Amino acid sequence: MGKWIRMLYVIDAWLFPVAIVVQVFFVGLSLFTGQAFWSIHITFGHFLALLPLLLVCLSYLGQLPSPEKRLAWLVLGVYLIQAEVFAAIRADVPLLAAFHPVLALVLFALALIIALRVRTSSTSQYHAPLEEKGSVAPD
Secondary structure: OHHHHHHHHHHHHHHHHHHHHHHHHHHHHHHHHOOOOHHHHHHHHHHOOHHHHHHHHHHHHOOOOHHHHHHHHHHHHHHHHHHHHHOOOOOOOHHHHOHHHHHHHHHHHHHHHHHHHHHHHHHHHHHHHHHHOOOOOOO
8 A cells, every 4th residue: 555655646746846837837828828817827726735735645644754754844835835825915015925936936846856856766665675575676
């Protein structure tokens, strides 16, 4: 069961940065086509909350190391500040709300770090039990 949970974590870890790119694409559509895609951007942005929340849950269910759990919590925290705080204050404190896209860049970088760490650690993690049993892991 732990293997499947870790596999879901890997999928979620890669899905999140891809979803951020899609989210930025929606902003680009609004800015450069003159059409209103803001409602899609907002709706999809709220949907994105599920991905870092799932990362946190799966990091515990999959018994991932503490650094991975801390990164998952960091991504969730940055997401909440970026999407729910800075987006909500745009009318009241626009200068501070201008950090909304800046934090999106930070969030994308953190999401890529998690995805790349999962990729490099999962290969050694999945091959380690085979090597301990005396089998040769395929290269």
